Amino acid sequence: MTDLLRTLDDEPDTPCRVDISAAIAAARKKRRLRRGVAGTSAAVVTVAASAAGFALARPVAAPTPPVIPATAGPSGPAPAPPAITACELSRLPVPDGEPMALVSGADPTGAWIVGRTYPEAGGYQAVIWHDGEVAKVALPGDLEESLRDVNGRGTAVGWSYAAYGPVPYAYHDGEVTRLAEAGEALAINENGRIAGDDGRGRAVVWESAGAAPVTLPVPAGTTTSQARDVDLDGTVAGSLDLDTPYVWRPDGTHGALPMPEIGGTPAAVAQVFRISNGWAVGMASSSTLKDKEKKEASGARERVYAARWNLRTGTAEITGELTHPADAVNAYGWQTGTDADGYAVVVTGEDTIRLPGLGRHDPGGNATIATTISDDGGIVAGQSDDESGTIQAVVWQCR
Amino acid sequence: MRASAEEEYVEYVAARVPALRRLAYVLTGDGHRADDLVQQTITTLYLKWPKARAADNLDAYVRTMLVRGYVDEKRLAWSKVRLFRQMPEPAPFEDSGAEDREVLRKALKRVPRQQRAVLVLRFFYDLPVEEVAGILGCSAGTVKSHTSRGLAALRRLLPPRIEVPS
Numbered sequence: 001m002t003d004l005l006r007t008l009d010d011e012p013d014t015p016c017r018v019d020i021s022a023a024i025a026a027a028r029k030k031r032r033l034r035r036g037v038a039g040t041s042a043a044v045v046t047v048a049a050s051a052a053g054f055a056l057a058r059p060v061a062a063p064t065p066p067v068i069p070a071t072a073g074p075s076g077p078a079p080a081p082p083a084i085t086a087c088e089l090s091r092l093p094v095p096d097g098e099p100m101a102l103v104s105g106a107d108p109t110g111a112w113i114v115g116r117t118y119p120e121a122g123g124y125q126a127v128i129w130h131d132g133e134v135a136k137v138a139l140p141g142d143l144e145e146s147l148r149d150v151n152g153r154g155t156a157v158g159w160s161y162a163a164y165g166p167v168p169y170a171y172h173d174g175e176v177t178r179l180a181e182a183g184e185a186l187a188i189n190e191n192g193r194i195a196g197d198d199g200r201g202r203a204v205v206w207e208s209a210g211a212a213p214v215t216l217p218v219p220a221g222t223t224t225s226q227a228r229d230v231d232l233d234g235t236v237a238g239s240l241d242l243d244t245p246y247v248w249r250p251d252g253t254h255g256a257l258p259m260p261e262i263g264g265t266p267a268a269v270a271q272v273f274r275i276s277n278g279w280a281v282g283m284a285s286s287s288t289l290k291d292k293e294k295k296e297a298s299g300a301r302e303r304v305y306a307a308r309w310n311l312r313t314g315t316a317e318i319t320g321e322l323t324h325p326a327d328a329v330n331a332y333g334w335q336t337g338t339d340a341d342g343y344a345v346v347v348t349g350e351d352t353i354r355l356p357g358l359g360r361h362d363p364g365g366n367a368t369i370a371t372t373i374s375d376d377g378g379i380v381a382g383q384s385d386d387e388s389g390t391i392q393a394v395v396w397q398c399r
Numbered sequence: 400m401r402a403s404a405e406e407e408y409v410e411y412v413a414a415r416v417p418a419l420r421r422l423a424y425v426l427t428g429d430g431h432r433a434d435d436l437v438q439q440t441i442t443t444l445y446l447k448w449p450k451a452r453a454a455d456n457l458d459a460y461v462r463t464m465l466v467r468g469y470v471d472e473k474r475l476a477w478s479k480v481r482l483f484r485q486m487p488e489p490a491p492f493e494d495s496g497a498e499d500r501e502v503l504r505k506a507l508k509r510v511p512r513q514q515r516a517v518l519v520l521r522f523f524y525d526l527p528v529e530e531v532a533g534i535l536g537c538s539a540g541t542v543k544s545h546t547s548r549g550l551a552a553l554r555r556l557l558p559p560r561i562e563v564p565s
Contacts, residue, residue, distance in 0.1 A: 001522040001550070001564050007500050008507070008523070011420045012430030018420065018437045020412050024405070027445035122513070122541035143548065144511035161511055164555060 030363055084346065084377050087396035089356045089384070093134045094393065095127065096120075101393035102383040104158075105149035106372035108190070108232075108276070108331065110379025113372070114147035114156045115393050128156055128171070129393075137171050140178070147171065149187045149229075155209060157185035157194050168196055170209035177209045187229040195227040195236045203227035205236055205248070216248045228282075231275045232331075235311070239271035245282060245309065245316075246272070260307045260316035262286045270307055270316075276375070277331035280309040284318065306337060321347045323365065327382070328373045336370035336380060344368040346380060346398065355396050358384040370396070400448060408448050411457070412441050418458075419465060425519050426469050428508035440465040462524075463534045470516050470535060499561055506556035514549035517542055 092113065094101045100118040107113075113129040114137075126137040126147045139145045139160040147158035154173065159166040168185035170177045179185050182199035185206070194206040196213075201224035204213040218225045218240060225246070226238040234250035245257040257280065259266040267284035274281050284307035306322035309315070310333070319326065322337035322345070329335050335347045336355075342365035344355040357368035362385070371382040380396040400408070419440065423433035444451060444461060454460040507515055513535070520531045521542070528546075532539045554563045 001518075002525055004503065004561070004563065005425070005518065005522045008425045008504055009421055010424070011417055012424045012433050014430030014434070016416070016420065017431070017434040018416050018441070020409055020416075020441065023412075023438060023442040024408075024445050027442045030442070031446060122537055122544065143514070143552070165509055 082376060082378075083351075084348070084353060084398040085351075087346070087353060087355050087380060087398040089358065089394055089396050091358070092129055092381070092393040092395055093132070095125065095134055095136050098125070100391050101127070102391050103371045103381045103393045103395075104146055105156075105187075106374070106379070106381050107150050107152045107154075108375045109152055110372070110374030110381065110395075111152065112150040112154050112156075113381045113393075113395065114150045114158070116146055117393070126158060126160075126171075128154070130154060137176070139169055139171070139176060141167065148185065151188050151190050151192065153190075153192075155188060155192060157188045157196070157209075159184040159196075165199055168213075170194065170206075172209065179206055179209065180204075180213050183213070186227070189230045189232055189234065191234065193230050193234050193236075195230040195238070197225075197227060201225070203236070203238055203248075205230070217254060226271070228271075228273050229275045232277055235275065235278075237272040237275040237280050239282075242271060243269040245270045245280070245307075247275075247280070247311065257309050257311075258314060258316045260284050260305075260309075260318050262305060262318060267305070267307070272309065273325060274327075274329050275311075276329045276333075278311040279329050279331070279333035280311060281319075281326040281329040281335055282307050282309075283325040284316075306335070308333065308335065319347060321345065321352050327369060327371050328380075330373045330377060331375040332377070334373060334377055336373045336382070338365035338369070342367070344370040344382065344384075346370065346373065346377065348377070353398070355380065355382075358392055358394065359387040359389065360385070368394075400445075404448060404452070407452060408445060411452075412444070415458070415461065416441075419461070422462065422465060422519070422523075423469070425504075425507070425523055426466070426516060428504050436465060436469055439468055443468070466516055466520065466534055467536070470513055502557065503561060506553055509556055510549050510552045514545045514552065517545040518549045518553070521546055 094117045098117040098119055101115060103113055103115040105114045111130065115127055117125045117127050119125055123142060124145050126139050126145045128135050128137055128150065137147060141160040141162050143161035145160035147156045150156040156171045159168050165182055166184050168179040168183045170179055170185060183197050185194050185196040187195045192208045196204055198204050198213060203216040203225035205216055206213050216225060216227060216236065222240045225240050226242065227236045228238040230236050236248040238246055240246045247257060248254040259270055262284060268287055270282060270284040272280045272282040284305045306319040306325045308317055308319050319335060321339060323340050324338050326335035326337040337345060339345045342363040346353045355368060355370055361367055368384040369382045370380045373380045378398050380398060382394060383391045384394045386392050419437045420433055423436040424430065427433050427436060443464060451457060451460055516535060517531060520526050520534060528539050528542050532542045550563055557563060
């Protein structure tokens with residue numbers, strides 16, 4: 001075995017981008033920030049969490065999502081969303097006192113949350129949270145598994161690794177359904193429509209957990225397609241060839257979304273990752289991978305921007321408040337993500353609210369990640385490093 | 400950091416970058432992610448340099464940092480960067496004409512992350528089970544089970560002409 005693996009002892013054939021002076025500069029900045037922010041990080045938020053014994057705040061009674069009719073005109077969202085000013089943090093419970101956990105998805109009300117925990121003995125455990133309690137979900141296969149999304153009926157979707165790659169599954173009330181021989185189920189909407197891929201680079205949709213997967217149509221010349229999320233009305237959003245933002249509408253039509261402008265010029269590359277009530281969020285960049293390699297070889301750094309589309313008006317814009325693409329979007333177009341100082345934030349458009357973390361702040365933005373946001377903005381769920389730097393599943397109640 | 404210590408850091412890192420890139424490449428199977436991982440590792444190393452330079456075995460210390468950085472789920476934030484990098488690649492590989500090395504690299508990429516790390520440490524670096532357990536912060540039993548599952552996965556993923564010893 002050693003001889004076999006040693007044949008891989010070579011450097012990447014891509015140009016080396018490792019930059020020692022950049023590492024020193026980044027490390028110095030990190031150290032400065034670490035010293036600088038001590039004691040001030042909670043200035044804009046109330047931190048309910050004390051060092052030990054987090055009271056588990058039950059997600060408040062699931063509110064009805066403020067669905068804005070998809071027929072709403074280009075005048076924009078009609079009902080005003082409730083304003084939030086501060087978010088309180090609490091830890092989600094884990095089974096058997098497991099040491100690590102993270103959140104990967106939630107339904108539009110925040111009443112159902114999915115994620116995974118890490119048993120002491122190693123491996124992964126898919127879990128689902130509801131009514132303040134955690135339940136293990138036994139997905140077939142004992143390699144790597146993950147539930148990616150759940151709807152308001154408690155139907156969750158995800159994948160589990162078999163020896164030959166990931167296999168898509170749905171879960172409801174103790175019952176697991178295999179959705180296909182291979183691929184991944186990534187998102188489910190309130191009607192049970194599921195979006196994912198076939199494991200061979202093609203976007204697929206399942207009309208329900210019992211239905212066969214249907215490959216989504218793409219224009220001629222497309223090599224791969226990605227379905228990342230499915231909206232309330234059944235619209236599937238994602239990308240073509242990982243460079244063109246794309247939607248498949250419930251009426252069977254499909255097409256590319258406009259490129260947002262970066263500094264006055266349309267982006268060269270963009271992808272949609274999440275969609276809610278006609279608001280899509282994802283990434284945009286001014287250069288393709290090839291340009292990127294060239295530029296970075298010459299020392300320039302190319303940024304990946306947070307992009308947001310309004311499908312009703314057909315407009316696209318860059319969200320300046322976020323340094324990376326958003327992690328989630330809700331029915332009002334509110335986004336969660338990471339701000340320039342590495343804090344997890346909720347960006348409502350009017351306000352940017354910082355979310356408190358469990359442990360020490362990391363200016364790199366990896367310490368606390370807000371993975372989901374409910375339609376009323378009241379429940380945000382994600383992960384946060386505790387005092388020991390270990391990831392923990394958390395929920396924020398915002399009001 | 401004092402100027403002399405910083406020079407020492409630069410000298411050490413400059414000499415080790417090729418080895419670190421090789422390790423990162425065999426772990427990630429992707430040149431871009433490999434460089435991200437190395438960059439992240441040497442950044443952390445700078446912060447820890449005053450302590451690290453005194454380590455008995457500095458190379459092993461840095462290797463542990465890199466492997467842990469790779470296995471660490473916290474770096475899920477990476478996926479933000481990674482998604483962008485999943486760009487159209489050069490012509491897909493024809494299995495028939497493929498070099499075994501490429502086939503092996505591709506197969507390794509499909510083995511779950513923790514198992515891949517265990518296989519690399521045990522067989523690429525020839526480290527004993529206990530040492531691998533120490534690096535990954537898990538039990539020897541976990542290392543053994545990851546090893547056997549990882550090998551089984553490779554066996555199924557690789558064409559028969561590439562033999563995976565048991």
